[in-house]
Amino acid sequence: MGLTDFFKRTAQALAPEQELFDEEFQRKLDYLAVISRRLFAGRLRAERRTKKTGSGIEFADHREYSAGDDLRYLDWKVFGRSERMLLKLFEEEEDLSIYVLLDCSESMAFGTPSKFDHGRKLAAALAYVGLANLDRVALVAISTKVDKTLPTTRGKGRIFKIFDFLRSVRTGGTTALADAARMFTAQQKRRGIAIVITDLYDPEGFERGINAIRYRKFEPIVVHLIDPREADPGARGDVTLVDVETGESREITLTDGMVRAYREAHLSWRKEIDDFCTSRRVPYVAADVTEPFEDQVLRLFRRLAVVE
């Protein structure tokens, strides 16, 4: 490989990292935040949401007045100076912690675009919506353990730290959800929502990982990343299947019939996951990487009965 080729390949590898959270992406985040905020006001107030205008004592932020807002929280001084109707936001003492757990095992890098990139976008979107609503948000990169953690943070302005964190994480290693979950719950004393963004390809079984979160009083939400192209490897004939995480290989003769059987097995496996989550009342969302991430975020909110 020549020097030119090296720089070319490096440039190709870095370019998606820069483009991952571009301006277009950030506009979509604002859109998601607005929708979620408009509906926060009418639902779940004083149940688990920490942000509520007027209910706290510590000033946190301003936002534009919209119809239906309590006029008591209008900042009249600002209105007197600039004639802009801004609402004062205050923090409540008991706020909500949101933990976004992103699977960084090697299988997440499979495919183009990869599940990992899609997962990072989802993680950023969920974190932004949380930050926009003055929740406490933490990001955790996991594989067989907790690889990297972005400590709990709040405020919309912190979104760029989240972007930087997500850009810095890399895929590698195998998946052990149970071990990673145990390590995560041990590290985080404050309970909250744990959104696990993963492909659930855990040789030890995904159930143990989810249960490990549940047993420590966290509320798990499973965002299952699915790439439909994985259901058909494309090749036919005498091939060697190689597991990208474990390196485990198996020689088989791949026929159309066998691929059909695999596709059925894949569907069956997904149904097992769905059934498991439903039976444990764990919110479960299947996120197809070939679909736009914003739709999946909204679907997740609907699933959580946040967005209608």
Place this chain on the structure above:
Amino acid sequence: MEFFGLSLAQLLPLFGAAGASIVVLYILKLRRRQVPVPFARLWQRVLVERPTSALFQHLKRILSLLLQLIILALLVFALADPRFKGISRQGRNLVVLMDGSASMQGTDVPTGRAGVARESVRRMIREMGSADRMLLAQMDGEITALSPLTDDVAALESALREYAPRDTGLDFSRAMRFSLDALRGLERTEVIIVGDGGYGEARDSAGLVRIPEGTTLRHVAIGRTGRNVGISAFSARRYPLDKTRYEVLVELQNFGTRREEIELSLYADDAPLEVTRMALEPGRSQQRVLRDQSGANQTLEARIRLADQSRDDLPADDRAYATLPARHRSRVLIAGPANLYVQAALLLDEYIESEECTLAEAPARLRAGHFDLVILDGPTVALPEGTPALYLHPEGADSPLVADTTGPSQGLMARPTFDRIESRHPLMRFMSDLEDTNVGVATRYRLAEGDRAVASSAQGPLVVVGERRGGRFVAVTFDLRASDLPLRVSWPVLVINTVDWIHGEDPAYLSSFKTGESWRIPVAVGSRRVEIESPDGRRSSAPVIEGRAVFRGMRAGFYRVHSGDDVQLVAGNIADMSESQLAPRPFAQLNGTPATSPVAGRVGVRRELWLYLLGGAIAIALIEWLTYHRRVTV
């Protein structure tokens, strides 16, 4: 079954080596393609549910190997070119001789005689029996095989496209000898002649050409009518004493059966020179000599056409070509006292430049400047090596000839007469009045080895040619003043012939060559090969033998002979009146063997089994390909 391709001894090692390679490749473990999957555990579910059928897979691979070996066997068998026994002997062996002489360029039939001949032979090829073999050849001034003896219809039709009549006569006996040689030792042989008849007698130095028993002679007659007027002779020459002028001979002949009005045009260096009209009765010829012409530098061309602007049936003989010898400037040095008759003789040729000097100055002048000839009248002087000279009654120690003073006459010849003149020698050409010349007294010289008396009396030589110290010389053995030679026409002719002979110019220059014959073209000294550009633009090389390029011209027109930087033009003409005789001439027999019409061959199944074998191999390969891609054999 007979085998016409590779022998069994060649095929067995071939099959063994290729078969072994295929088996080894099958035995070697197939390198499988690696397919990465994100989660192999899911695949295990599928594989557990579908138990592998290793035995069936193994059998499928053996089946695939067998198919490959069958394909190989078919291909190797095809290389043996197998044929059913007996079929090859039942077929005919045909030699088709296509007349390619100039008369086949006739246009009296639609598509021309050549087109009709080509179509006739094409029909014969398509009517060949399944076991027939054919050889195509074109006969004209020489015989050219267009194809081998083959049953390949495509090859024969391709060879047929090569057929093209040329501007030559026909060497029929040579063509017949060729055909009989090609069929020697074969059974069921036929010679088929396709032409317009009038092939002449088939006789050569070995005698009459006779068709052997068992060989059938067939003839396809081409041609319908014969309205033709042609140029039967065309030549030109420069006048010896005035080489700027020349005369042209042209002869026209009416080969048709009606009176024709003809327009004759003469072109000199591609510019019109003269146009004349004449009438020719059927079968009559007429000569025209155009004297004292000027304006041409090198090429002359005669063209005829019918006065009513219509075309006759053979355009090939409506044009004729000739060249005139190229002119060179010569420098001559006259050494000695002023000599009016020498100077006057040299003045006749404007291409000769003469200078004069004293005898003593001559060697220095000859070394200082290039002279083609030095003329010494009487006393002689030592000349530089390689200097050509004309000696007039040479005297002194440097004379090339020594007087023979033995005998009673003391080396003198009283009143000698020109009793013997070598008129074929270039020096003695056009000497019309030399034998009447009166000489008072001449000196008898003793000739050295290599010297030659080109004119002599009974008493001794009068004009001698030879070579001394690398230079040619001409010596006149009497004093001009003691003869009436300077008063005769022969004197200036002798001087100019001397200049030409020294220069190598040949008074017997041929203004044109006859196509179909070997031409011997004089070329520059030292050339070993020359490049010849034909009238159709094709280039070929020819050897130089004894100073002449030997070449056979097959097209009428001007040829360019490239010899180093020197380019020489020569002309070629058909000049074969039998080719202009277009009227169809019957050809009923050849030296006692009757000629009959061709018959179609026996139709049967094509005997090339290798085609079917190849088809079988392709079909099996196709099945193998399909089964592979449908995952039946993998």
